[in-house]
Amino acid sequence: MNTSTVTNIWDSKIYSGGWIAAEGGTAAIIEPATEQVLGHIGIGATQDVDRAVQIASHAQRSWARMPFDQRANIMREAARLVLERAAEFNVWNIRQCGSIPAKAEWELHATCEQILMAAALPMQPEGLLFPSSMPGRTNLSRQLPIGVIGVITPWNFPLLLAMRSVAPALALGNAVILKPDQQSAICGGALIAQAFEDAGLPVGVLHVIPGGPATGDALVKHPEVGMISFTGSTAVGRAIGQTCGYLLKKVALELGGNNAIIVLDDADMDAASSNGAWGAFLHQGQICMQTGRHLVHHSVADQYAEKLAARAEKLHVGNPHTDQVHLGPLINRKQCDRIHGIVQETLRAGAHALTGATHERLFYRPTVLTGVTPDMAAFQEELFGPVAPVTVFHDDDEAVELVNRSAYGLCAAIHSRNIPRAVALSQRLNTGMIHINDQTVNNEFHVPFGGMGSSGNGGRFGGPANVHEFTQSQWLSIMEKPVIYPF
Incomplete structure (x- = not known):
């Protein structure tokens, strides 16, 4: 496959309710090995983010109501398509990110594992039963979708680091707006959108809007985005955490390391x-x-x-x-x-x-x-x-x-x-x-992954950790008969 000569549906576009032109214009896709232009991508502006959030908010409600087995089937089909399209994903990973073929191949298979793990999440127990000091009361704690989740990802492992948030967030009933780094926006963005679209994901549930700091800032600050999952530098992560804290918005930060x-x-x-x-x-x-x-x-x-x-x-x-x-x-x-x-x-x-x-x-x-x-x-x-x-x-x-x-x-x-x-x-x-007796670069899709200090805010990716990270808790109590209070 010669990526520099193939015309693709995503060329110079973003994915938001379909493939559309971006208000933010376009940017060149540069191959680091040759420093040649491989094509162009669309760059999201504030208007693109706002439009995507409105579409996602509407689409998320029906997506969350879809029976869990149907959501799981779509996730499994997406994993199958990613594996079927391995050659396309890998060549873009190699040419956009400077990955050697073995690294690209490992990343692709690890990504498929992530999707399949996420596909199993909707059929897991979704709550807990607690005792009560009140006679006749039943206490339930259940996990509900957050709504619209923004996912901001880097260029180094663009496919895996996107999917470890996108897949569980979708599987648990959320809509997702993915902002990949524009240096890796094909492997880590456009091809992901194509796979989920072809797998049958309802229109509007997933959006892919590449861009730089301005695009990310619009996503982080949008009042209808209920959570941000960010992987990147500590400096940018601190700023995102500060904004999300002020807006009382959930945030997952996977940052740098030494x-x-x-x-x-x-x-x-x-x-x-x-x-x-x-x-x-x-x-x-x-x-x-x-x-x-x-x-x-x-x-x-x-x-x-x-x-x-x-x-x-x-x-x-x-x-x-x-x-x-x-x-x-x-x-x-x-x-x-x-x-x-x-x-x-x-x-x-x-x-x-x-x-x-x-x-x-x-x-x-x-x-x-x-x-x-x-x-x-x-x-x-x-x-x-x-x-x-x-x-x-x-x-x-x-x-x-x-x-x-x-x-x-x-x-x-x-x-x-x-x-x-x-x-x-x-x-x-x-x-x-x-x-x-091993080295530091390790990842297993089912084990909670995360750091301390300036490396982020704790383990949140992997297995059961995903359920609590990409949902919100709700207490529901039920009385057999109404309570009569003193006044």
Whole structure:
């Protein structure tokens, strides 16, 4: 499939009650590997968002009343269509986002799992029965749809990070307005709309409106949007959280991370360095769960760094659409300049590059830095690039202090042959997810996912957590006979 020459129904349009022209105009779709234009997408304006909310509010009421088995059938059909159209989803993921084919394929199958998991939600128990101190009273707590939910997603895992909110929100009876990042608006937006439309989702229940900050701001501030699910940077997440707090609107924030791998003195160095390389360099490090800090016991630090650098030097960087590579391009020039600036600042501060620290256009070589101390930029900042800074510690207490020094608290990994020691260490870390003898980039669709501190507001994606995240609770009490009160 040559995406640059195919005319598509979504070209220069948004999906809102059908494929329509956007009031906000259009934007070019840029391929990071070649920096060529692949096509154009529609960009939503405030008027587009307002129109979508009005349509969604009306459509949601009948959608919520639809029997649960019919909603589940539509979800399952959407999953089937996504899998059937894997080649189309994958090629756009590769060309828009710089994903290597294996990453795109994994993301697609994980997305199908998310949809199928969501399809099972409507048939789960939808409430609880509580005892009462009042004779003859029945107390019920039940979960009801929120109404219209806004979902704002990033470009790095555009399909999966959209669907983990869109699918459960829809399955539980809500309407959804999805605002994908315009850099990934085909894989993470237009193709999703097509799949659900062809699966039989009623018109108006799902809208896809790409755009930048202005589009997102209109969605967040709209009074008839009952919830915002946002995945992205901590800075933007704080602003969204502040707005939603003022408007008393439910909000789910999955934000950045500066995640650490702790390599203890008794760790298997081959396994630890393999995990460190995967966590640091997968998808060019452009993952919120990226292993951004490598904390290594001083007695094995040189060995670990050498093994990590040897793995990095074997990785091929290039165009994933035309070549067999391990790493593709960074998403854009701004991101490349930011990463290179952090690396160069860290080197000027006294660190050393065992390998990498160079780039050609948007192709950044996997980089291993040693001698990194907590006051250096590569330790303090979220990297979001293929850089592995190695920092030495001397005992378990220092390792804990180094992990918890960061305001972020998304995930961590610990490598040790002594499992009780690793578990004891894990209980002292302020992170939402911890993986022992594994790396930081982990996701299972049925397990609650989320971070602490500047990484977000808790675990809310995955399995039962979805039910409470994308619904609201209602107390219903029933008396067998009316109560007679003193007045």
